[in-house]
Amino acid sequence: MSRPTILLLGTCDTKLNELLYTRNQLESQANAILLDLGRASSTDPKIDIKQSDIIKQPSLNISKLARAEYIDRLIPPATDIVRELYEGQKIHGAIGIGGSCGTALATGVMRNALPVGFPKLMVSTMASGDVSPYVEETDITMMYSVVDIAGTNRILNRILCNAAAAICGMALAYFAAGSGYSSEKEGKKRVGVTMFGVTTPGVDKIREYLEQNHGYEVYVFHATGAGGKAMERLVNEGQLDAVLDLTTSEIADEICGGVLTAGPKRLEAAARAGIPQVISVGACDMINFGPSETIPAQYKERLIHHHNPTVTLVRTSPEECEQIATFIAQKLRASSTTDLIRIIFPTGGISMLDMPGLSFHDPEADSVLFSTLEKHLEGSGIPILRDDREINDPGFAVSIAKALVELIEKAN
Incomplete structure (x- = not known):
């Protein structure tokens, strides 16, 4: 039986263990693609889309850029890759985990690449405050991590399990509907x-x-x-x-x-x-x-x-x-x-x-x-x-x- 595929976004240079734990939870119900939004490039073989695949400019070392500039440089090419995955119907949901920078990166890509109605969830240390800069006018679901995403522990693991189950549920419904709602109420203006x-x-x-x-x-x-x-x-x-x-x-x-x-x-x-x-x-x-x-x-x-x-x-x-x-x-x-x-x-x-x-x-x-x-x-x-x-x-x-x-x- 075919299964939905969920895109997992995060900074693999700082959150790799937490991302891999989340990926393991996702794969009990779906396929997963891990995309690295890290500042420093990682070569871990478990990463499906590496930072170097996104930048495609060997001469550009974004790890040496100021944090704000690195975020601005990475979002547009990452958006192009994710939009291509969406348009090719290769993904049926997206989840990100991160702190303030990881949240800015993942939600920026989600807002720019994925339409309203496509399942999107962000586990973030920033989700208990004003989330409007991350959500804007889209339907990104925000989940507070409670503890910092800095090493796995029982509280964080439980939250990541819940988040994985939540995005899997959304993606399963989206996948069952035929990757969207185009057939729903067909022909209505x-x-x-x-x-x-x-x-x-x-x-x-x-x-x-x-x-x-x-x-x-x-x-x-x-x-x-x-x-x-x-x-x-x-x-x-x-x-x-x-x-x-x-x-x-x-x-x-x-x-x-x-x-x-x-x-x-x-x-x-x-x-x-x-x-x-x-x-x-x-x-x-x-x-x-x-x-x-x-x-x-x-x-x-x-x-x-x-x-x-x-x-x-x-x-x-x-x-x-x-x-x-x-x-x-x-x-x-x-x-x-x-x-x-x-x-x-x-x-x-x-x-x-x-x-x-x-x-x-x-x-x-x-x-x-x-x-x-x-x-x-x-x-x-x-x-x-x-x-x-x-x-x-x-x-x-x-x-x-x-x-x-x-x-x-x-x-x-």
Whole structure:
């Protein structure tokens, strides 16, 4: 009976015994490939892919490089090798073990080479703290090693046994599914939709309409920075067929210094991929910060809404709305398929707080947002529609969903 194959990543110059112990645990249920990410090259015959196989530059001795430079030099060629293994369906799971440097190396390769949905697990001394630099917007599972990965002992061995069993279970399921999920719900269009708490009712109606009336598979992304990045990643990986970007509030945080930015590349993936996309400006009326005491001094006198004890919102100004609209226009103009883009404004309110009588209602700021985007996209071929309903109105939600369906049908 054939078995899945699991890639084992680590620094063999410092963690060889621990890696070999883990490999032994893996091989009770799967085949294993050991890839060396060490700073100093090892010639141990048990290593399947040696550091010298990765570097392929005899003149480059990375052991003499500073630690940070060595990590930066090794990740790209290691990524190429692992991506080739994945694309050739030669591996069905990946596990790494290491300290801070080993974790940076292994997770860097996993993020760059392996798509969302592929089993990935990292046993790390760093896993009890902030793991966002290692996980980013991917689905890497982190497991804390409890003790340092410095020699085998009963505690570490038990944890490595558990980790091996965990990745074997994931890989077995992935292998049984046919190395992925391509056959699952075959033929269904996959649509990404962005959501925030203040746009949730609208997104719920959009999802209901697309699923019940067209059988689409809808992926909702919480626009908290990582959510926008995750959607962009899935577009780049070819795992989304269309995007309904209702909630572009992460752009406000990027421009204004909020805590939920998705970075400067937001809106680039779908434009580059040329897939159908309908875009709105949901929740662009707010900048997100933590507890009220964390609000920067320049915003202290602004209109503020205390969403909960850990989230405080600041209303965007007309000047900031102009910058948000300019950002959006620049990204969309880069698309090679502007005929598959639509922009729809809910002029009755762009969030649950932006309606008459509510705390963030500011017709002047909204008007600047709408008119600036119209101005910068003039002549681009991208249609812009103003709808006098608010963003969570059920009729608006169905209308914007129908607009996306029309683009999907046009693309086909």
